Amino acid sequence: MKKLDESLLLRLPPFSQLSRAQIRKILDQAQTKRLDEGGSFFSEGEEATRFYLLLDGHIRVIKTTPAGDQIIVLHIAAGQLFGIAAALGHSLYPATAQAAAESLALSWPMPLLQEFSAIYQGFATENYKVVGARMQEMQSRISEMATQQVEQRVATALLRLTNQAGRKTDEGIEIDFPITRQDISEMTGTTLHTVSRLLSGWEKQGIILSTRKRIVIVEAHQLVRISDNLT
Amino acid sequence: MKKLDESLLLRLPPFSQLSRAQIRKILDQAQTKRLDEGGSFFSEGEEATRFYLLLDGHIRVIKTTPAGDQIIVLHIAAGQLFGIAAALGHSLYPATAQAAAESLALSWPMPLLQEFSAIYQGFATENYKVVGARMQEMQSRISEMATQQVEQRVATALLRLTNQAGRKTDEGIEIDFPITRQDISEMTGTTLHTVSRLLSGWEKQGIILSTRKRIVIVEAHQLVRISDNLT
DNA sequence: ACACGTCTTTGCGCCCCGACAAACAGCGAG
DNA sequence: CTCGCTGTTTGTCGGGGCGCAAAGACGTGT
Structure with missing residues (x-):
C-alpha cells in the first residue's frame, strides 16, 4: 500500500x-x-x-x-x-x-x-x-536436452541466466542472484561435479569468473561458440 | 459441412x-x-x-x-x-x-x-x-530427460503413447498410428540404434510385440516397472 | 579467533550409449 | 517377379560423464 x-x-x-x-x-x-x-x-x-x-x-x-x-x-x-x-x-x-x-x-x-x-x-x-x-x-x-552435450547445455544455461538476470559490471555480466553448481546441474540435468569441472575449465580460459555462489561471464561470445558446438 | x-x-x-x-x-x-x-x-x-x-x-x-x-x-x-x-x-x-x-x-x-x-x-x-x-x-x-536413463525414457514414451493413442487388441494395446524407431528416438533424445536394441530386448521378454511401424504393448506393467527404474 | 557447515574442487574407474558399419526384412512400383 | 527404398537388426569400439570418495576453500555464527 x-x-x-x-x-x-x-x-x-x-x-x-x-x-x-x-x-x-x-x-x-x-x-x-x-x-x-x-x-x-x-x-x-x-x-x-x-x-x-x-x-x-x-x-x-x-x-x-x-x-x-x-x-x-x-x-x-x-x-x-x-x-x-x-x-x-x-x-x-x-x-x-x-x-x-x-x-x-x-x-x-x-x-x-x-x-x-x-x-x-x-x-x-x-x-x-x-x-x-x-x-x-x-x-x-x-x-x-535431447540433442546437446552436457558442455553445450551448461553454456546455454549460463547464457539464458545472463539474459534473464544479467547485471553489467566492469568485469563482465554478472548473474544477479546466488547460484550454486548444484543449481546449474539441476537446470541442465547433470551432476554438480561435472558442472564444477566445466566452470573451472572455463575460468582457466578466462571465459568466466567465479567465486562461491557468484558467476560473472567475461566472454559471452565464447560461451555462444561452445553452446553452438563450434568447439 | x-x-x-x-x-x-x-x-x-x-x-x-x-x-x-x-x-x-x-x-x-x-x-x-x-x-x-x-x-x-x-x-x-x-x-x-x-x-x-x-x-x-x-x-x-x-x-x-x-x-x-x-x-x-x-x-x-x-x-x-x-x-x-x-x-x-x-x-x-x-x-x-x-x-x-x-x-x-x-x-x-x-x-x-x-x-x-x-x-x-x-x-x-x-x-x-x-x-x-x-x-x-x-x-x-x-x-x-534430466533424471532418467535412456531405457526408462523409452519405456515412459511408449506408455505415454499408449495413453494418447492406445487401441485395445486381443494381443494387448496397440499404438494406433505408424511409428518408427527413429520417431521414438526423436521423442526420447537418443538414437534409433539404441531404441532398436531396447525394443528387441523387450520383445524377447514378451513385454511388447513389434513389426515394421507397429508396436503392441503386451505387458504394460512391466514397462511401468522399467520406467520407474525398479529394474 | 575458532569451529562448523556449506560449497567447491579434483581424482579414478566404470559403464552406458553414441558413432560407424554392414546386412537383413518388408513393402510398393514397375 | 524383381528391383529399390525404407525401416530394422546386430556387432564392435571408444569416450563422455556419472558415481564414489576425499580434501580443500569460503563464509558464518558464537
Whole structure:
C-alpha cells in the first residue's frame, strides 16, 4: 500500500495501461510476502489458492521427481507473474516456487485472476504472453536436452541466466542472484561435479569468473561458440 | 459441412455445449484439409494464419534445432485443437505439425480464435486446459530427460503413447498410428540404434510385440516397472 | 579467533550409449 | 517377379560423464 508500490506496478506490463485508481483498487486486495533465500511461496501439490507477482528478487521453480531428485524447471525474474497455472485448469500448484535470493511478492486470491483478466484490458493478454514465453523456453530446453552435450547445455544455461538476470559490471555480466553448481546441474540435468569441472575449465580460459555462489561471464561470445558446438 | 461433421463436433470438448445452429455457423467458416502421412499442416517459422482442430488421424509436432536435428515435441490425438500458439503472443508457428498417419482437420482464420473464445462459453476454458495439459507434459519430459536413463525414457514414451493413442487388441494395446524407431528416438533424445536394441530386448521378454511401424504393448506393467527404474 | 557447515574442487574407474558399419526384412512400383 | 527404398537388426569400439570418495576453500555464527 505504499506509494512506492503504486508507481512500481504502473511500470509492470500486466498493469501498465491502468489508471491510478484502478491500481489502488488492485493493491487493496493484495497481500505482501517477503522471503529469505530458500523460502517457498508455495509448494508442488498444494491447492492453488493465490497467484503472485514478483516485485523484487529471483525465484526458481522446482519440480521433484517420483524418484526424489529435484530439477529446476524455470527461473522467474522481478516483474513477472507466477503461480497462474490454475488459469490453465489446474487446481494444484504443479511445482514449487522457491526464493533464489531474498524476494518480495504480491499475491491475490485465485478467483481474482479471472476477474482481472475480464475487467482490465491488457492483463489477460499479458498473461498469455507469459505463458507463451514459458512454453517456448520449455520447448527449447527439451530440444537442448535431447540433442546437446552436457558442455553445450551448461553454456546455454549460463547464457539464458545472463539474459534473464544479467547485471553489467566492469568485469563482465554478472548473474544477479546466488547460484550454486548444484543449481546449474539441476537446470541442465547433470551432476554438480561435472558442472564444477566445466566452470573451472572455463575460468582457466578466462571465459568466466567465479567465486562461491557468484558467476560473472567475461566472454559471452565464447560461451555462444561452445553452446553452438563450434568447439 | 456434412452432417457427419456436425455431430462429430458436438462430441468434442471445445464445442460440447453449443447449439446446432452455433455449430453450423462455426462450420461454415471452416476449411477442411486432408493430408497423407508425412504431409504438414504448417511449418515452423511460417506466419500463424490459421488454427486447427484434428478430426481424425494423428499429428506429431516437430522442432528442428539450429544444428539440424529434429525432435518430436509432442503428439496430438483426434479431437484436439492445435496451432493455437498465436493466442499466446506468437505471430509465427513455433513448430511443424506433421501427419503421423492420414489425417483430417478443420481450420479457421486465426482472428476467429479470439472471437470464438469471447462468444462461446467453454471454448476459451477448453483452450486453456489444452495449453495447461501440454505444459505439464512438457515439464514432465524435461524432468525425465534430466533424471532418467535412456531405457526408462523409452519405456515412459511408449506408455505415454499408449495413453494418447492406445487401441485395445486381443494381443494387448496397440499404438494406433505408424511409428518408427527413429520417431521414438526423436521423442526420447537418443538414437534409433539404441531404441532398436531396447525394443528387441523387450520383445524377447514378451513385454511388447513389434513389426515394421507397429508396436503392441503386451505387458504394460512391466514397462511401468522399467520406467520407474525398479529394474 | 575458532569451529562448523556449506560449497567447491579434483581424482579414478566404470559403464552406458553414441558413432560407424554392414546386412537383413518388408513393402510398393514397375 | 524383381528391383529399390525404407525401416530394422546386430556387432564392435571408444569416450563422455556419472558415481564414489576425499580434501580443500569460503563464509558464518558464537
